[in-house]
Amino acid sequence: MLASQKALGFGFFVLVACTLVYYSLSFSSFYPRKPFVLSRHSDSNTLLSSPPPAAEPLSCPPPLQFRLDSDPRLDHIVIIAKTGIETMSQRLLQQVTTFLPRFKNVVYVSDVPGRLGTETIHAFKHPNSALNGWARDSPKYVGGFGLAWSLYPEKDWYFIIDDDTYVFAENLLEFLSPINASIPYQLGWAHYGGSCKMVGAAHPTPPHRMIQGGGGILVSRGTFPKFLAAQQECAQRTSTCLTGDQAIGACLAYIGAAPPNAEHPFGFYMHDWRSGSPRFNVKGVDPPEFWWSADPCHRPVTAHRMREHDVQDAFDAELATDPIRKKNLSIAARSTGAGQNVQSSSWGGWGRTTYADLMEFQLFRLETVVEGRYWYNATADPAASASQKAEISKYRIVMEGKRNARDGVAWSGTVDSEIADVKDIPSCIAQCVGKSTCMAFLYDTTTRKCDLFSRLGGRAEKKKVASGVVRDRYRCHQESPPFVQA
Template sequence: MIRWTTRYISNGLRACVLGLLFIFGYLSFYSRSGYGQPHSFKPANLTSVKGYAPGTNIVVSVKTGASEAADRIPIQMQTSLRDFQSVFFFSDLEQDLGQYHLYDSLDTIAPSVMENNPDFVFYQKQRELWNATGNVTSLKNEKHPENPSELAAWTLDKYKNVHILEKTWALMPDQDWYIFIDADTYLLWSNVVEWLSTMDPEKKAYLGSEVNTGGVKFAHGGTGIVISKATMYNIAVRDAGIAAGYDSIVHTKCCGDLVLGMALRESGTLLQDAWPAMSGEAPWTMPFGPGTPEYWCRPVMTLHHLSPEGMVEFTAFEDRRENKSTPLTHEEIFNTFVLSSLVAEKENWDNLASEKGEFGKTGGVTSETSSFEECGKACEADEKCFQYSHHGTTCNIGMSVRLGYKRDLDSEGLWRSGWNLTRLRDWALKQPKCGPTTFSKQDR
């Protein structure tokens, strides 16, 4: 699995669209209604959903932080989540953002866990600032008191996951499917609904993009986690209070999605890997090429690391699709989103040719060259090269195609990227035609 942070700059048109959405979002931002209730939206397009009441009995829980929520939640609701009928938001501070209520994920953690725990210094400081000023955005870049290389909010985040699961069930029990995402996760609504319609919520299920840490297989949280009603009942009702049992050891773990995987394993449900439908990539970092054939014909369920601007841009792409009745696949993203955006070369741009990817499948071959032009010749001479980048005196050869992101001049020089358009188009034409879309089947 490959995970990248999406960093790019939008053009003027995207900025205008984003501006309009922000205006709309914040006009509604201060009209308060329906606190604590799931938000209902009229689905814009239902034609791709077969035999399943759109959005019925699907609950989405979004994990965020108080210092970022105002920037992300309104746009996420107007784009990725606009068609989901039941959405809850969980943060590290209870607050109302207009019509959106954010629950405090951590307010049931025992005082004994928080006392003398440096991870909770930020939590207390944030609550005090909110009570005094009603604004905590100044804490967005606050560092951990004992580890200045880490953001305090990021360290605190790992305590949330299992509590969010319990709180979601308490707010809306007995639904068929529960989806847990982050505020920079993009859900492909019609694909997700159609996929879930092929599975049985009365059977145990825990699905996501697999990560393995210390022998524990768990779903990567930002990529999205899907849990069936049967599994939710077991952990939230049959094993009620399981979150409190893990609170005292969370500080020793890397991340909250690992802790959630441990709790689900204890409760009797193991992970079913849903990669590459849930891949953890953004459209700008998704690798296409011989090293990643698994992507091509598979439907896309989730994307990750999307900025608010990125969500606006990808929603506009979804709205432009000619055939909305068919599931969106990675092949379609390549042919209609990626390929149309590529040019032969681009300055102040990093196309991620330097990234090796999983097991070196997608690139990362480097050499010393004096110029961008020499780097281009090296790519041309290597029949496996689809793209290349040059920075300083380093030439990077990529064996896959990615869009990448804007990257400014730095002390080592200019970032320049190039793509072998002829070679990659020839590769795309040789790919097998995709038949009817198939979805991952539920483990029995």
């Protein structure tokens, strides 16, 4: 066998081994899939793995296990984890092996009864059995809040989330810290008006914004006296609402707990993890919030539409922004007598994660720059001039698609400039890096038009284009908060 064939065979063997190890451990062990370079600052630039050399050998990082205990600072919060028969056995497991162990008070609700380990999954069935998916959610919201209060009464906050939602606990604490829970509140991402009403009620349902359920709905302790009195009526009069978040929104607005009239009340931000997925994003359909935040230093309270390894990536982003665990990583890396790396949890400051940190782990980790996503190398591009190579090489640019045939993924966003008759791809990239507000670019090889974006939106598959992101333009430099002792 030729040496090149042997090398190819060995490389394939290592790749398969790494894949098996990853999937066998991702739901039972918590470990960084690459060593993290950490900083006292929440600076996503420090987390960036350098573009890999062409011949970098394949390797599997050593597992690093954590025993996750509940965080007593979160004991005033009750999580209502909402799932359904279609997704219960898949998505819920990702949550209970990442962020949910931080919460002592968790209630599981679905449309069918079940068990998750020692936990009971409570069923709230929709009266219309012909409905599918989230169309059956109305009873879970209204009944779920009532059940959560009966199991964990007099807590400050009750937070219902989807089974594809991730909660950044440290950001949640920061968000809730200035808010008085004795006041009736319904909080979350209030992105448009609620169309559902309390049908046949004694008085009209007031106009109100609807809290989007995927980002989670927070209800304060002060809301419950009126809600518990109206719970049965709410269940009956909102049963025809299209979605559960509309149903609970109408109910709470009816009893006087409508959301504040602001899209991000008290600074609640939600990251749609699919904002970078061509499969979900269609031009002209997704609202602006489904884009990346214009401010990379914003701290999302939740992320939504998590699929496959997304939950692990979000968990790793929290871990990498932990100034306390940073000190202990070297200790955790020492093997125990059993041959495993184990560290017990010590809550108190990890995971004040920014949008810049999430972009790092969603788009720019070394593990993600594969399968059609690659670092653009200007020095290896014969179309680039000497001056373009020198200028572009100062930046790290991630592109997607086939390197030779320019079919790939086209970014969209807030258009900063549209430049016509641009000679070639490196010329478009040079226009972008030469403009400090340019976050991403899209070059159409047919029309020779170069679009520069000042804010990242969604992505879509497109023929004969070259598109990429300037990684260095989306980062956050912030000191750790005063209460974090590094």
